Amino acid sequence: MITETAYMTIRVGHEAEFEAALIRARTLVEQTPGCLGLTVQRGVERPSVYLVTIGWESLDDHLVGFRESDRFGQWRALLGPTFAEPPSVEHWGPVEFPA
Amino acid sequence: MITETAYMTIRVGHEAEFEAALIRARTLVEQTPGCLGLTVQRGVERPSVYLVTIGWESLDDHLVGFRESDRFGQWRALLGPTFAEPPSVEHWGPVEFPA
Numbered sequence: 001m002i003t004e005t006a007y008m009t010i011r012v013g014h015e016a017e018f019e020a021a022l023i024r025a026r027t028l029v030e031q032t033p034g035c036l037g038l039t040v041q042r043g044v045e046r047p048s049v050y051l052v053t054i055g056w057e058s059l060d061d062h063l064v065g066f067r068e069s070d071r072f073g074q075w076r077a078l079l080g081p082t083f084a085e086p087p088s089v090e091h092w093g094p095v096e097f098p099a
Numbered sequence: 100m101i102t103e104t105a106y107m108t109i110r111v112g113h114e115a116e117f118e119a120a121l122i123r124a125r126t127l128v129e130q131t132p133g134c135l136g137l138t139v140q141r142g143v144e145r146p147s148v149y150l151v152t153i154g155w156e157s158l159d160d161h162l163v164g165f166r167e168s169d170r171f172g173q174w175r176a177l178l179g180p181t182f183a184e185p186p187s188v189e190h191w192g193p194v195e196f197p198a
Contacts, residue, residue, distance in 0.1 A: 003140055005150070023196055041102055041191035044158065051104070051191050059143065092140035092150050097122055 001036070004054040004062055007088040008079070012048060018082040022052075025078040028071040029054060034061025048084070059091060100135070103153040103161055106187040107178070111147060117181040121151075124177040127170040128153060133160025147183070158190060 010018045026038050036055030043049040056062045066072055109117045125137050135154030142148040155161045165171055 002143065003150075019194060019196070040194045040196075042194050044101065044190035044192055046189070050194070051102075090145070091143035093143055095118060095139045095141050095149070097118070097139075 001094055002056045002059050002062070003092040004056060005090050005092065006052040006054070008050045008052060009046075009084045009087075010048050010050065010082050011084045014082040015048070018050065018079065021078040021082065025075050028075045028078075029066065032061065032066045032069065032071060034058060034065055062091070100193055101155045101158050101161070102191040103155060104189050104191065105151040105153070107149045107151060108145075108183045108186075109147050109149065109181050110183045113181040114147070117149065117178065120177040120181065124174050127174045127177075128165065131160065131165045131168065131170060133157060133164055161190070 008018070022040060026040075029035055029038050034057040036057060038052065038054045041051045041053075043051070054062070107117070121139060125139075128134055128137050133156040135156060137151065137153045140150045140152075142150070153161070
């Protein structure tokens with residue numbers, strides 16, 4: 001289980017356009033094998049920034065299964081016009097605590 | 100519902116100490132009224148960084164209910180010695196999509 005965090009900074013005044021595009025774009029991610037779900041939140045301190053969090057069964061499900069698919073091009077075509085800068089993307093793995 | 104993201108960069112070699120302290124420290128957060136849960140993940144690209152995500156019923160549950168309580172001092176006393184730099188904390192609110 002890997003979590004992808006993607007910080008998307010949107011051009012001022014294009015927030016509604018971004019949210020509308022995301023309704024269509026999120027299906028492209030959610031249909032990808034290994035995708036465990038996608039959530040979207042908006043910054044309290046930075047309202048022009050959205051935090052998109054995506055669960056993946058493995059890193060390759062994102063980096064190969066999604067990024068190297070046609071769906072990634074469609075995703076960027078839908079969302080890219082609203083971006084003020086390239087998204088900042090990282091991955092996070094579980095921390096196992098003793099029971 | 101508000102999500103707090105806290106990025107904690109740990110001094111190299113002190114990761115196990117941080118994780119052990121977190122087992123005790125997390126209870127301080129989880130016992131705070133309005134806390135909806137806490138998750139901890141570790142960076143794939145930046146293994147010295149942990150992402151602590153905490154759900155709160157409201158912003159004040161974090162900023163007043165936790166930060167102004169004695170529990171916050173205990174939390175920082177447990178975790179602070181392992182920090183390489185001050186944590187980076189932000190808050191995120193829900194985005195409502197039409198059904």
